[in-house]
Amino acid sequence: xxxxxxxxxxxxxxxxxxxxxxxxxxxxxxxxxxxxxxxxxxxxxxxxxxxxxxxxxxxxxxxxxxxxxxxxxxxxxxxxxxxxxxxxxxxxxxxxxxxxxxxxxxxxxxxxxxxxxxxxxxxxxxxxxxxxxxxxxxxxxxxxxxxxxxxxxxxxxxxxxxxxxxxxxxxxxxxxxxxxxxxxxxxxxxxxxxxxxxxxxxxxxxxxxxxxxxxxxxxxxxxxxxxxxxxxxxxxxxxxxxxxxxxxxxxxxxxxxxxxxxxxxxxxxxxxxxxxxxxxxxxxxxxxxxxxxxxxxxxxxxxxxxxxxxxxxxxxxxxxx
Amino acid sequence: xxxxxxxxxxxxxxxxxxxxxxxxxxxxxxxxxxxxxxxxxxxxxxxxxxxxxxxxxxxxxxxxxxxxxxxxxxxxxxxxxxxxxxxxxxxxxxxxxxxxxxxxxxxxxxxxxxxxxxxxxxxxxxxxxxxxxxxxxxxxxxxxxxxxxxxxxxxxxxxxxxxxxxxxxxxxxxxxxxxxxxxxxxxxxxxxxxxxxxxxxxxxxxxxxxxxxxxxxxxxxxxxxxxxxxxxxxxxxxxxxxxxxxxxxxxxxxxxxxxxxxxxxxxxxxxxxxxxxxxxxxxxxxxxxxxxxxxxxxxxxxxxxxxxxxxxxxxxxxxxxxxxxxxxxxxxxxxxxxxxxxxxxxxxxxxxxxxxxxxxxxxxxxxxxxxxxxxxxxxxxxxxxxxxxxxxxxxxxxxxxxxxxxxxxxxxxxxxxxxxxxxxxxxxxxxxxxxxxxxxxxxxxxxxxxxxxxxxxxxxxxxxxxxxxxxxxxxxxxxxxxxxxxxxxxxxxxxxxxx
Numbered sequence: 168x169x170x171x172x173x174x175x176x177x178x179x180x181x182x183x184x185x186x187x188x189x190x191x192x193x194x195x196x197x198x199x200x201x202x203x204x205x206x207x208x209x210x211x212x213x214x215x216x217x218x219x220x221x222x223x224x225x226x227x228x229x230x231x232x233x234x235x236x237x238x239x240x241x242x243x244x245x246x247x248x249x250x251x252x253x254x255x256x257x258x259x260x261x262x263x264x265x266x267x268x269x270x271x272x273x274x275x276x277x278x279x280x281x282x283x284x285x286x287x288x289x290x291x292x293x294x295x296x297x298x299x300x301x302x303x304x305x306x307x308x309x310x311x312x313x314x315x316x317x318x319x320x321x322x323x324x325x326x327x328x329x330x331x332x333x334x335x336x337x338x339x340x341x342x343x344x345x346x347x348x349x350x351x352x353x354x355x356x357x358x359x360x361x362x363x364x365x366x367x368x369x370x371x372x373x374x375x376x377x378x379x380x381x382x383x384x385x386x387x388x389x390x391x392x393x394x395x396x397x398x399x400x401x402x403x404x405x406x407x408x409x410x411x412x413x414x415x416x417x418x419x420x421x422x423x424x425x426x427x428x429x430x431x432x433x434x435x436x437x438x439x440x441x442x443x444x445x446x447x448x449x450x451x452x453x454x455x456x457x458x459x460x461x462x463x464x465x466x467x468x469x470x471x472x473x474x475x476x477x478x479x480x481x482x483x484x485x486x487x488x
Numbered sequence: 489x490x491x492x493x494x495x496x497x498x499x500x501x502x503x504x505x506x507x508x509x510x511x512x513x514x515x516x517x518x519x520x521x522x523x524x525x526x527x528x529x530x531x532x533x534x535x536x537x538x539x540x541x542x543x544x545x546x547x548x549x550x551x552x553x554x555x556x557x558x559x560x561x562x563x564x565x566x567x568x569x570x571x572x573x574x575x576x577x578x579x580x581x582x583x584x585x586x587x588x589x590x591x592x593x594x595x596x597x598x599x600x601x602x603x604x605x606x607x608x609x610x611x612x613x614x615x616x617x618x619x620x621x622x623x624x625x626x627x628x629x630x631x632x633x634x635x636x637x638x639x640x641x642x643x644x645x646x647x648x649x650x651x652x653x654x655x656x657x658x659x660x661x662x663x664x665x666x667x668x669x670x671x672x673x674x675x676x677x678x679x680x681x682x683x684x685x686x687x688x689x690x691x692x693x694x695x696x697x698x699x700x701x702x703x704x705x706x707x708x709x710x711x712x713x714x715x716x717x718x719x720x721x722x723x724x725x726x727x728x729x730x731x732x733x734x735x736x737x738x739x740x741x742x743x744x745x746x747x748x749x750x751x752x753x754x755x756x757x758x759x760x761x762x763x764x765x766x767x768x769x770x771x772x773x774x775x776x777x778x779x780x781x782x783x784x785x786x787x788x789x790x791x792x793x794x795x796x797x798x799x800x801x802x803x804x805x806x807x808x809x810x811x812x813x814x815x816x817x818x819x820x821x822x823x824x825x826x827x828x829x830x831x832x833x834x835x836x837x838x839x840x841x842x843x844x845x846x847x848x849x850x851x852x853x854x855x856x857x858x859x860x861x862x863x864x865x866x867x868x869x870x871x872x873x874x875x876x877x878x879x880x881x882x883x884x885x886x887x888x889x890x891x892x893x894x895x896x897x898x899x900x901x902x903x904x905x906x907x908x909x910x911x912x913x914x915x916x917x918x919x920x921x922x923x924x925x926x927x928x929x930x931x932x933x934x935x936x937x938x939x940x941x942x943x944x945x946x947x948x949x950x951x952x953x954x955x956x957x958x959x960x961x962x963x964x965x966x967x968x969x970x971x972x973x974x975x976x977x978x979x980x981x982x983x984x985x986x987x
Binding site: 350360 | 541542560561562563564578580581582583587591592594595598601602603605629
């Protein structure tokens with residue numbers, strides 16, 4: 168009945184709608200905790216520190232978005248962050264390479280881990296979830312071996328990326344690169360094409376396996392950048408084993424879900440950044456409340472499900488997997 | 489005879505033990521529309537898919553303007569001067585219209601690794617304007633457009649770079665009358681520019697009207713190449729099937745009284761944005777047709793009656809008072825539905841023919857302990873697949889490996905096996921060859937005589953006229969007229985109510 172072009176025109180205002188929804192989420196999550204704990208939550212200074220904390224995961228999430236949009240998954244995110252942070256710290260500290268060692272060491276390690284993930288995934292032809300779960304165990308062990316079982320601490324003179332403006336500069340640079348790759352290079356177009364229909368993409372001459380590997384490498388490099396921010400913010404990193412690194416998967420993955428949910432509004436990267444901010448507001452809100460960890464986890468889990476459910480308004484009849 | 493553009497020499501292709509093409513050889517001239525016809529599974533799409541790099545041929549040669557070509561994918565084929573518009577949807581969600589048009593050819597817009605989106609959009613908009621599709625905007629996401637508009641984008645994508653050969657694979661059945669006219673216009677434009685079109689269609693009158701030359705394939709073997717002006721429809725059928733196609737094509741009865749018993753009553757059905765206030769009764773033993781332009785809402789009527797429409801208002805009631813509001817209730821009460829969008833809505837592509845045919849009948853096929861016997865399922869699937877003359881290696885073959893027409897046969901075999909009393913058939917003969925079309929018409933006639941009721945939704949006006957007791961014409965989501973079966977009815981009487 169309606170001309171499809173009219174439908175298209177109607178959707179042009181989508182980006183503004185997306186921003187308004189995200190802004191509303193920030194206000195609502197802030198408002199709820201501000202009402203419950205007015206004294207020790209949500210001042211302008213507090214909000215800035217929540218935002219600073221959210222930058223860490225947002226950087227990893229924008230990289231991980233390349234993998235997820237293609238329909239793949241990575242369970243080795245936490246292990247990658249841990250290994251990259253430890254290698255960066257060792258380069259900076261033990262080898263005396265300073266900031267260059269920290270940044271280059273961590274980012275290259277992250278990219279190398281991504282390369283291995285992609286290579287194993289493509290060559291073994293088994294689901295990415297299984298490949299990366301297996302590899303995560305190996306990365307944890309390698310990190311533990313490099314660290315020699317000792318907590319790796321970044322010297323105080325090398326922690327500029329753990330505070331303003333260093334963290335913001337690095338994060339903005341990372342967001343800028345992700346935005347550029349996604350919107351102004353072939354990589355972005357092919358990422359979406361492969362995610363939409365791999366068979367058709369292949370028929371269009373796209374080297375699907377090469378771009379899948381590239382997605383893992385990009386994701387790895389961004390997780391390496393996240394590792395720089397993480398160790399600079401927290402000052403040290405312990406090389407855990409037995410899949411304990413998986414606890415670090417959660418926050419970047421949730422940010423990525425925001426990106427996927429807001430993809431239809433044409434603004435996945437801003438959605439990831441603001442989404443991570445919302446997640447941090449909720450986290451810090453619970454800390455201000457002094458809620459037990461178990462309760463925090465339950466309520467955070469539900470809150471995130473509700474947020475994603477409300478934002479991912481699935482078209483009637485659309486199949487969700 | 490004109491100058492040769494493409495030589496197909498001894499091309500063969502096997503899928504496992506199935507010989508899809510056996511030493512096929514023929515020529516295509518410059519500036520001609522060359523139709524490729526044959527029954528479902530005769531090898532038409534396999535041949536053109538091999539030419540355009542979608543499949544890799546096993547042996548033989550494609551010589552284009554004297555040079556052998558062996559494209560590994562569609563982009564390489566494009567670079568050699570060959571493009572294709574595929575049977576199903578060939579555009580990708582998540583990309584803009586412009587990105588879809590130039591997918592695989594972005595390098596022209598990339599400088600120092602950075603893509604110039606503005607330049608790409610501008611060129612795409614210029615192309616869309618040149619083709620007369622200004623309403624489609626280059627910067628819009630492709631998923632904002634409907635199937636038909638996306639096909640128009642595919643036409644631009646396949647032809648903007650002036651290819652020497654354009655393959656149009658069974659595309660017209662997916663298009664409305666307006667869309668077809670647009671495609672015909674583009675085919676003639678390509679021909680006039682001295683380039684060639686390979687046109688695959690099961691619509692023989694359309695083939696005779698549009699093509700200069702026709703090559704016939706049967707079971708993967710080249711049968712003949714004939715001039716369109718020197719053959720008629722019956723002659724083509726004979727070449728395709730290998731024998732005279734005897735017996736009536738459509739129903740031959742007129743004036744038969746339809747039972748007054750109402751089996752389904754549809755009252756004031758509205759699906760926001762699609763159909764509005766639709767009411768009608770379906771009688772026992774009746775074939776009720778629905779016609780109209782593609783976007784008239786007629787396709788939604790089938791879904792609404794099957795309980796598959798969302799936000800549906802109004803009621804669909806069976807003779808025993810049962811309200812059909814969801815699909816399980818519809819199936820439980822012996823209602824069958826085939827969708828126009830076969831691959832996405834009717835078939836489980838990565839499952840076997842057996843599983844697809846048995847799916848709605850599993851409860852009946854299970855034993856007392858609710859266990860399923862592999863032998864029983866296979867026997868059941870075999871019976872109905874064979875009834876529909878499905879060309880397959882065995883019922884264990886994946887549906888995704890079948891040709892378009894054979895997929896449709898699997899869909900029909902499924903509901904045949906279910907022995908449904910009310911059949912809602914949306915475009916049931918889409919992509920089906922002439923012989924099986926005749927089989928389906930005869931099957932529908934037999935079902936009608938057995939007291940089964942059928943709603944037939946179709947963009948093929950002739951089959952509506954030939955098969956239906958009544959035809960309801962939809963326009964802008966509403967019923968715009970109703971015609972009773974009579975000998976004097978022609979396409980014009982339907983078109984008058986459609987536009």
